[in-house]
Each structure stands twice: as structure tokens, then as C-alpha cells.
Amino acid sequence: MSTLLVAEGLTKSYGRTPALRGADVEVHAGEILAVTGASGSGKSTLLHCLAGIVHPDAGAVAYEGTRLAGLDEERLSELRRTDFGIVFQFGQLIPELSALDNVALPLLLAGRPRAAARAEADAWLERFGVRGQRELRAGEMSGGQAQRVALARALVTEPKIVFADEPTGALDSLATEQVLASLVHTTRETHTAVVLVTHEAQVAAYADREVRLQDGVVQDAFGAMPSGSSSAASEVAR
Numbered sequence: 001m002s003t004l005l006v007a008e009g010l011t012k013s014y015g016r017t018p019a020l021r022g023a024d025v026e027v028h029a030g031e032i033l034a035v036t037g038a039s040g041s042g043k044s045t046l047l048h049c050l051a052g053i054v055h056p057d058a059g060a061v062a063y064e065g066t067r068l069a070g071l072d073e074e075r076l077s078e079l080r081r082t083d084f085g086i087v088f089q090f091g092q093l094i095p096e097l098s099a100l101d102n103v104a105l106p107l108l109l110a111g112r113p114r115a116a117a118r119a120e121a122d123a124w125l126e127r128f129g130v131r132g133q134r135e136l137r138a139g140e141m142s143g144g145q146a147q148r149v150a151l152a153r154a155l156v157t158e159p160k161i162v163f164a165d166e167p168t169g170a171l172d173s174l175a176t177e178q179v180l181a182s183l184v185h186t187t188r189e190t191h192t193a194v195v196l197v198t199h200e201a202q203v204a205a206y207a208d209r210e211v212r213l214q215d216g217v218v219q220d221a222f223g224a225m226p227s228g229s230s231s232a233a234s235e236v237a238r
């Protein structure tokens with residue numbers, strides 16, 4: 001299993017509040033990694049650092065061997081458009097657009113002709129079991145349907161890694177199961193890695209591996225650790 005993303009020694013404070021205090025984590029290609037921990041333990045900050053949205057005060061994040069800190073903003077946004085997908089607790093669909101147009105949008109922005117973008121978006125809605133809702137806007141769907149549309153939108157560009165921050169945090173347990181089942185099924189098919197921030201054991205149970213944060217530091221890692229990972233970590237340290 002190859003290493004996709006390596007973060008080492010991440011520290012980040014907001015004013016005097018420390019959010020991360022030397023967090024290390026690796027993400028391997030195709031795996032589902034849960035990041036768990038109590039409220040305020042630094043989960044969202046870690047996710048944002050991994051996705052290059054927040055710059056750590058110290059430490060480094062490397063994606064496929066390239067340090068994010070060494071990239072200019074243009075290259076970083078390109079990476080976020082092509083290789084990364086991002087989903088938040090509230091999917092943040094564009095309320096004026098239908099489900100179909102929300103999912104087609106990243107493809108249109110990437111220059112795909114409209115008909116092709118809509119056809120691909122349609123297939124992704126089907127994968128997530130929400131093709132029947134294709135003409136609906138966010139306000140006309142259930143929370144679980146809207147999150148499945150948001151996941152389809154995050155995956156339509158076929159990123160290598162999806163960052164999901166409490167993607168089921170606002171859903172009841174049945175909708176949570178449906179959203180996670182479709183996320184797991186789809187990302188297994190496409191071999192997409194998922195970093196899943198959650199404070200719920202029900203959600204973490206879907207992951208291949210779990211890292212637990214406490215006060216901004218990774219406490220434990222559960223699940224299989226592939227061999228050869230330490231060499232990748234030491235590369236970032238250089």
C-alpha cells in the first residue's frame with residue numbers, strides 16, 4: 001500500500017489556543033482513515049492542514065512526496081481541484097442549482113463540455129443512490145440526500161483523496177448508515193482514500209484505520225499499519 005499523504009510534527013495555534021501540538025499522521029492510497037477525538041482535540045484543524053487549507057505553524061505535510069508549504073497558492077488550488085475532494089458537515093451545495101448541476105459544476109470548471117459534464121454527474125448521482133433527486137435543489141432534499149449529492153460532487157473529478165469533516169454530523173443514524181455505506185462502496189471501487197473526521201464510534205467503525213487525537217496530539221493508531229511507512233515519514237522531516 002503506497003503512502004499518499006504524510007504529516008509530521010504539525011503544530012497550530014489560534015492566538016493563544018493551541019489546536020495541534022505535534023501531530024503526526026499518514027494516509028495511504030485507497031484507505032479510509034478515521035480521525036477521532038473529543039470536541040476541541042484538533043480534528044478539524046488537522047484535516048484543514050492535510051488539505052492545505054490551513055498552514056501549520058510548524059511541521060510539514062507532503063502529498064505524494066511534495067511538501068505543500070513549497071507550493072504557491074495557484075499550484076495548491078490546482079491540487080485541491082484535481083487530487084483532493086472536500087466535504088463538510090453541511091454539504092454546502094449551491095442552493096440555486098439542482099443536484100445534477102451541483103455535481104456537474106467541478107467538471108464544467110475543469111473545462112468539460114456541458115453535455116458530457118451532466119452525463120457524468122448523472123452517473124455519480126446514480127452511484128450514490130440519489131439520481132431520483134437530480135432536479136431538486138438542496139432545500140428540497142433530505143439532509144442525507146443532500147450529503148450524498150455533496151459526496152458525488154467531491155468525487156466526480158476522481159480525486160485521489162477525499163477529506164470529510166463530520167459529513168454525517170447533522171444526520172440521524174439511518175441516514176448516517178446510508179451515506180457511509182455509499183461512501184465506502186464508491187471509494188473502494190475508485191480506490192480513493194478518505195480522511196473522515198468524526199466523534200462518533202458508529203462512523204469510525206466504517207474506517208480501515210483510526211487515529212485518535214487528544215489535545216492536539218495523535219494518541220493511538222488502530223488497525224493495520226503497512227510496512228515501509230516510517231521511511232516516508234522521515235522523508236518529510238528532512
Ligand SMILES: Nc1ncnc2c1ncn2[C@@H]1O[C@H](COP(=O)(O)OP(=O)(O)OP(=O)(O)O)[C@@H](O)[C@H]1O
Nearest residue numbers: 014017018019038039040041042043044045046199
Ligand atoms: N478559527 C479558529 N479561531 C480560534 N480558535 C480556533 C479556531 N479553530 C479552532 N480553534 C480552537 O482550536 C482548538 C481545536 O479546534 P478544532 O476545531 O480543530 O477541534 P475539533 O476536534 O475538530 O473540535 P469539534 O469536534 O468540536 O469540531 C479548539 O480549542 C478550538 O476552539
